[in-house]
Amino acid sequence: MSRLERDRQEADRQRRAGRPKGELTQSLKDKLQNCNVAQLQRVKKACYWHIKRQRNPPNEHDCPAKYTRLVLTSVTVKGNVR
Numbered sequence: 786m787s788r789l790e791r792d793r794q795e796a797d798r799q800r801r802a803g804r805p806k807g808e809l810t811q812s813l814k815d816k817l818q819n820c821n822v823a824q825l826q827r828v829k830k831a832c833y834w835h836i837k838r839q840r841n842p843p844n845e846h847d848c849p850a851k852y853t854r855l856v857l858t859s860v861t862v863k864g865n866v867r
Contacts, residue, residue, distance in 0.1 A: 800810050809817075820828065 803810070817825070817828065
């Protein structure tokens with residue numbers, strides 16, 4: 786394996802390891818740094834929308850019968866229902 790391929794695989798491994806911790810990739814940090822205030826406000830709005838969407842179970846329409854699974858609607862985590 787060439788050095789370039791090893792470096793790319795190592796970068797991928799580090800990026801994937803940081804995902805569960807909520808770490809941002811360097812490229813995303815760089816892109817956010819280059820945004821102006823109006824763009825950052827749009828990013829915040831989009832993030833809030835995605836967070837809200839992730840906290841709710843999918844609609845039945847989004848889960849075709851072929852792939853239907855039981856969907857957990859709420860979980861108690863440290864005394865808080867989410």
